[in-house]
Amino acid sequence: MTRHPRARAARPRAARGRSRVGERFEVEVGPVAHGGHCVARVPDGEDLRVVFVRHALPGEQVVLAITEGTDGDRFWRGDAVEVLTASPDRVTAPCVYSGPGGCGGCDFQHVELGAQRGLKAAVVAEQLRRLAGLDLTVEVEAVPGDDHGLRWRTRMQYVDLGQADDGARRVGMRKHRSSEVVAIDDCLIAHPEAREPGPGTLSETVSATTAAGPVGPHDFTVAADGFWQVHPGAPAALVGAVLDALAPRAGESVLDLYSGVGLFARFLGEAVGADGRVASVEADRTASGHARSNLAPLLERGTGVEIVCGPVEKVLALRAQEGPDSVDLVVLDPPRTGAKRVVVDQVVSRSPRAVAYVACDPAALARDVAIFAEHGYHLTSLRAFDLFPMTHHVECVALLTKSGSDLR
Numbered sequence: 001m002t003r004h005p006r007a008r009a010a011r012p013r014a015a016r017g018r019s020r021v022g023e024r025f026e027v028e029v030g031p032v033a034h035g036g037h038c039v040a041r042v043p044d045g046e047d048l049r050v051v052f053v054r055h056a057l058p059g060e061q062v063v064l065a066i067t068e069g070t071d072g073d074r075f076w077r078g079d080a081v082e083v084l085t086a087s088p089d090r091v092t093a094p095c096v097y098s099g100p101g102g103c104g105g106c107d108f109q110h111v112e113l114g115a116q117r118g119l120k121a122a123v124v125a126e127q128l129r130r131l132a133g134l135d136l137t138v139e140v141e142a143v144p145g146d147d148h149g150l151r152w153r154t155r156m157q158y159v160d161l162g163q164a165d166d167g168a169r170r171v172g173m174r175k176h177r178s179s180e181v182v183a184i185d186d187c188l189i190a191h192p193e194a195r196e197p198g199p200g201t202l203s204e205t206v207s208a209t210t211a212a213g214p215v216g217p218h219d220f221t222v223a224a225d226g227f228w229q230v231h232p233g234a235p236a237a238l239v240g241a242v243l244d245a246l247a248p249r250a251g252e253s254v255l256d257l258y259s260g261v262g263l264f265a266r267f268l269g270e271a272v273g274a275d276g277r278v279a280s281v282e283a284d285r286t287a288s289g290h291a292r293s294n295l296a297p298l299l300e301r302g303t304g305v306e307i308v309c310g311p312v313e314k315v316l317a318l319r320a321q322e323g324p325d326s327v328d329l330v331v332l333d334p335p336r337t338g339a340k341r342v343v344v345d346q347v348v349s350r351s352p353r354a355v356a357y358v359a360c361d362p363a364a365l366a367r368d369v370a371i372f373a374e375h376g377y378h379l380t381s382l383r384a385f386d387l388f389p390m391t392h393h394v395e396c397v398a399l400l401t402k403s404g405s406d407l408r
């Protein structure tokens with residue numbers, strides 16, 4: 001994943017006809033779409049061409065300027081460069097670097113915070129409808145305490161722009177789908193104590209609130225350049241949602257797949273107790289090494305713990321060859337690309353009573369939910385969290401069970 005909302009440089013591609021970049025159209029903006037933009041249609045000869053428009057809101061009347069697109073492309077991209085009729089959800093962006101041609105880091109600075117969450121909910125619902133055939137109402141929850149959506153990002157990756165004349169360090173951020181850099185004095189989503197990737201380790205402490213009460217605190221060592229959620233409230237929100245979804249029982253066995261430094265394994269191991277078992281599977285050697293020390297307290301209390309370093313798909317295939325590998329509970333927290341059929345097939349072959357799928361890409365989640373459904377696993381509950389305010393990113397925790405029925 002990147003769980004890190006980061007600008008991506010446009011890939012060079014073969015020219016497919018005349019460029020339409022710079023052309024302007026007056027349009028009424030359609031619904032929000034996955035990726036931080038809305039859909040609009042502009043006349044192109046006798047056809048209507050789909051344009052993914054940034055910096056707009058559904059229902060607005062805007063002038064859009066094409067930023068990517070040729071005659072041969074299936075769709076074009078554009079920016080709303082003038083707002084003719086504004087949505088009631090539009091606000092003045094708090095960040096001066098956002099907007100057309102500006103920093104590519106945030107997609108929704110121009111949207112009131114509650115309405116941002118509404119847009120994300122619409123995207124999650126649309127992906128589940130389109131890719132999994134499920135029709136449900138989604139609510140995107142704020143992380144407790146995050147009431148303005150700014151100053152939350154604890155890890156930042158700036159482009160270094162050298163020293164200013166006065167010796168101060170200059171930094172920048174990339175523009176949307178570009179390698180061009182915008183110099184920045186202050187990123188408003190950066191936490192006051194945000195760190196940049198580097199050598200060494202960080203210490204994190206997590207306690208969470210579940211339906212049964214508070215759990216933790218537990219301590220975690222994480223590489224300073226390794227994966228850890230970037231919103232300070234995210235680990236607790238996700239742990240709480242996963243524990244509530246799985247409702248672990250004493251003595252159960254748990255597979256924590258894509259386990260990082262063992263965040264979920266630590267809490268689940270505590271919940272299944274001394275008669276339970278936890279296996280954490282993670283491909284990154286450094287993270288896996290930290291999981292070993294982070295999960296050591298479980299061993300002390302007698303819980304069976306396995307820390308396996310390797311790609312989930314290979315590890316699960318090998319374990320299945322070695323003999324029956326049934327399991328009660330599974331956490332799946334894959335990167336943006338999702339678990340995909342090969343891993344979903346291996347998970348269901350172990351007949352877990354419940355799977356908690358933590359997803360940072362609603363499209364990959366919806367695709368995988370459809371694969372689970374082929375095996376008789378239903379989407380039994382879904383929570384969505386605004387772990388990345390001002391951006392289009394949203395995190396979901398989906399519960400899949402064989403005994404339940406699909407959410408509607």
Ligand SMILES: C[S@@+](CC[C@H](N)C(=O)[O-])C[C@H]1O[C@@H](n2cnc3c(N)ncnc32)[C@H](O)[C@@H]1O
Binds near residue numbers: 228258259334
């Ligand atoms: C979204 S992070 C989740 C980490 C952890 N569950 C947490 O919440 O802190 C995804 C993790 O999957 C790991 N990963 C990516 N591809 C993998 C694969 N094929 N097999 C195992 N781990 C993988 C990454 O190194 C990363 O730690």
